Amino acid sequence: MTLDRRKFLGLAGTSLSAAILSGCNSRGPGAAERILRYAERKNEIVERALFSHSAIDAPPAGAKLAGNALPGYFISRTVPVWDETERGKWHLEIGGMVDRPLRLSLEDLVAMPRSDKRVNLYCVEGWTAVAHWTGVRLRDLAALAGVQRGAEYVDFESFDSGYHESWDMESAMHPQTVVAYGLDGRFLSPTYGAPARVYSPVKLGYKNTKYLTRVMFLSNRTGGYWSDRGYEWYAGV
Amino acid sequence: MVRPRHHWVVRVTHWVNFVALTIMVGSGLRIFNAYPRFARRGETFCCYPWEGKRFPEELTFGGWLAGARNWHFAMMWVLVANGLVYLGFIYLHGEWRDLVPRRGFFRDAMAMLKFYLFLRRDHPRQGKHNALQRGVYFILPWIGLMAVVTGIAIWKPVQLSVLTNLLGGYVWARFWHFISMVLLVVLSFVHIFMVFAVDPWSLRAITTGGYDERNSPEARNARPFWNLFPRKREKMEDTDDA
Numbered sequence: 024m025t026l027d028r029r030k031f032l033g034l035a036g037t038s039l040s041a042a043i044l045s046g047c048n049s050r051g052p053g054a055a056e057r058i059l060r061y062a063e064r065k066n067e068i069v070e071r072a073l074f075s076h077s078a079i080d081a082p083p084a085g086a087k088l089a090g091n092a093l094p095g096y097f098i099s100r101t102v103p104v105w106d107e108t109e110r111g112k113w114h115l116e117i118g119g120m121v122d123r124p125l126r127l128s129l130e131d132l133v134a135m136p137r138s139d140k141r142v143n144l145y146c147v148e149g150w151t152a153v154a155h156w157t158g159v160r161l162r163d164l165a166a167l168a169g170v171q172r173g174a175e176y177v178d179f180e181s182f183d184s185g186y187h188e189s190w191d192m193e194s195a196m197h198p199q200t201v202v203a204y205g206l207d208g209r210f211l212s213p214t215y216g217a218p219a220r221v222y223s224p225v226k227l228g229y230k231n232t233k234y235l236t237r238v239m240f241l242s243n244r245t246g247g248y249w250s251d252r253g254y255e256w257y258a259g260v
Numbered sequence: 261m262v263r264p265r266h267h268w269v270v271r272v273t274h275w276v277n278f279v280a281l282t283i284m285v286g287s288g289l290r291i292f293n294a295y296p297r298f299a300r301r302g303e304t305f306c307c308y309p310w311e312g313k314r315f316p317e318e319l320t321f322g323g324w325l326a327g328a329r330n331w332h333f334a335m336m337w338v339l340v341a342n343g344l345v346y347l348g349f350i351y352l353h354g355e356w357r358d359l360v361p362r363r364g365f366f367r368d369a370m371a372m373l374k375f376y377l378f379l380r381r382d383h384p385r386q387g388k389h390n391a392l393q394r395g396v397y398f399i400l401p402w403i404g405l406m407a408v409v410t411g412i413a414i415w416k417p418v419q420l421s422v423l424t425n426l427l428g429g430y431v432w433a434r435f436w437h438f439i440s441m442v443l444l445v446v447l448s449f450v451h452i453f454m455v456f457a458v459d460p461w462s463l464r465a466i467t468t469g470g471y472d473e474r475n476s477p478e479a480r481n482a483r484p485f486w487n488l489f490p491r492k493r494e495k496m497e498d499t500d501d502a
Contacts, residue, residue, distance in 0.1 A: 055331075062334030073419045080418045083429050092302035143430070145417065147325065148294035151430050152301035225418050253326035255333075260418045 067257040074259060076197055080224035082143050082153045088207055089152035093144070095214035096233075098248065099184045102213045103234045110182075113218050115202065119178075119239035122169030129204060129218050135159045138201050145260045146228040147249075156222045157205030162196045164238070174240035178247075179221045179232035188230045188247030192240075194259060197225045202235065227258040265388075265471035267353065273346035274466050280339040281444065283331055286321025288441055290328030293320060298435050308435065336411065343404055358388050359397045369395060376483055383481045390477075396447055403443045410437035457484035 097103055105113045115132065117125040138160050144152045161177075178189040194200065200223035204211055211217040216233025223231060229249045239245075250256040266274075293314045299305035322328025350356045368391030374380040384390065389397065413424040413433035427433040455462055458477050465471035473479060480486060 059330040059334050062337065063330060065337075066333055070416075070419075073416060075419065078419045078421060080421065086300060087302050089301035094301070143417075145430075146295070147329070149291060149434065150295045150297075150301055249326075253324075253330070255326075255329070260416065 063255055063257075066255075070257055070259045071191065071193070074193055074225075076193075078225075080142050080199060080260075082141060086153045088141070089144075089154055090207060093152045093154055093206075093215070096228075097183045098186050103181075103183045104213045105182060105218060105234075113236075115219060115235060116237040117164055117168045117240075118237065119241050120171040120174040121165075121240055122171060123167070125164070125168050127164075132159050132202065132204055132219060136163060138199075140199065140201075142199060142222075142224045144222075144228055145224065147254065147258070155205075155207045156201060156203040157208075158201035158203035158219070158222065160198060161200045161202060161221075161238070162198065164202060165196065165240070168240075170240050173242050176241045176244045178237075178239040178241055178245045179235060180237040180239065181232050181234040182236050183234040186232060186234070186248045187245070188232050188250060189241070189245040189256075190226065190230060191244075191257065194223070194225050197223060199224055200226075202238070225260055227255075227260060229254060230258050261474075262470040262472045264469045265465040266469050267349070267355070268469065269349045269353075270346070270355065271466055271469060273342050273349070276338065276342045277346070280335050280342060281448070283321055283335045284339055285441060285445060286319065287328040287331040287335070289315045290320035290322045291325065291332060292438065293317075294325045298431055298438075300431055305431065305435075333415075336408075339404075340408060343401070343408075347401060359394060361391070361394050361398055365391055365395070378483070383478045385478060396451065400444070400447060403440050403447070407437065407440035407444060410434075410440060413437075454484065458482050458486065 095102070107113070112128060115125075115127045117127070136159070137157055139155070139157050141153060141155045144154060146152075175192050176189050177192060177195040178187055180187045200221070202219050203216075203222040204219045206212075206215050211220065216235070219235045220233040221231045221235060230247070244256070246256065250258075296314045297305065297311035298308050299311065305311060320328065322331045350359065368384065368386055371380065371384040372386070372390050372392045375383055409423070410427060410433050412420060413427050414430060414437055417424040417430045417433070424430055424433050427436055459475075459482065461471060461475040477486075483489070
């Protein structure tokens with residue numbers, strides 16, 4: 024078949040428009056999934072190389088606390104609330120590869136040395152919010168429990184319909200990573216993850232498990248609610 | 261006579277850039293749509309009049325937020341690597357001389373503007389690229405650099421907080437990232453418009469490399485949509501290059 028210039032241009036134009044139209048608002052070709060996964064793994068190497076414990080988040084002095092404008096978020100149908108009559112008193116379990124598994128009540132956490140910091144929250148959607156978080160540094164809890172050699176990952180579990188997210192050890196041991204029980208000077212309300220939640224400015228919001236029940240130190244990564252659904256697992260900020 | 265106009269490295273990087281930039285803009289708009297405003301939660305932002313307005317889904321790429329982010333963070337490497345190959349090549353191979361504004365740039369640019377506005381009869385003789393083109397081709401890599409730097413600043417606002425703070429903090433860095441995208445898109449559309457309206461032959465030159473100087477806008481005395489105007493052909497020798 025011969026193709027004169029006019030036909031060629033017509034054909035090229037039609038196929039290009041078709042390609043563009045099918046590309047619009049689509050997830051892109053399926054074969055690209057593998058390339059995207061590959062890029063995510065390579066990005067993680069770069070992000071880990073950039074990561075440092077001395078990089079500290081500090082919101083600008085003039086920035087307002089988000090207060091009630093801070094969105095609440097959970098995956099259950101209604102706000103998850105710890106029901107003491109049904110489940111007994113809430114405890115935070117610290118386990119996995121540790122020498123001394125811990126079972127801490129809220130009072131135990133409050134009695135520990137506290138971190139009291141005004142920091143940014145970085146959401147995957149692109150917004151930030153300044154809030155004042157009070158809690159216990161995870162590195163202190165790790166020291167108390169005696170984390171064993173070979174524990175490379177930490178999984179944060181919740182009572183919010185199985186929501187959990189696992190982290191790399193370095194990010195979990197960052198000085199700004201806390202198990203928070205206070206927000207803006209008050210105990211957490213159920214909207215924001217009561218009785219306690221993970222909070223750190225070095226990870227995107229969805230990595231910071233709310234309604235925390237267990238912190239597991241592990242040798243393998245265990246994914247997470249959003250990481251298993253296509254969002255980056257590392258999600259460092 | 262058809263002569264080679266663009267080196268193959270320039271042609272390949274041009275089209276790779278076209279694909280990468282299209283995907284970066286599409287996925288970037290999808291990410292923007294997840295929170296189509298700049299203000300920090302609980303604050304207002306001074307300088308964006310369309311806070312809360314989303315872009316039409318048809319203009320976005322990636323399907324959903326995670327898909328768009330994955331595309332954005334993969335394609336950024338292609339965009340940067342391709343840009344570095346292009347800039348390295350034109351530096352080593354000498355093509356940069358055609359793209360950096362030369363002496364008398366503003367005078368030459370005014371002459372082109374006057375010609376396009378019918379205030380001047382003849383196309384100024386300015387060589388491979390006229391002064392307006394030079395200006396745009398010169399400034400595009402700088403806007404690209406701005407997009408990359410602001411992008412890094414909002415990718416790693418804690419680990420690279422020095423950079424983010426230099427740009428005015430996360431909120432402003434995100435705004436500058438958006439502005440650099442707008443500038444790239446606007447200039448790209450002007451570029452594409454001029455290709456089709458003034459010099460469609462350049463489409464072949466940037467694809468297969470060949471270009472016939474007899475078709476150049478200078479030779480045709482071509483303004484946008486030149487083919488819709490009555491032809492008044494003048495002899496080249498008679499043109500006054502004032």
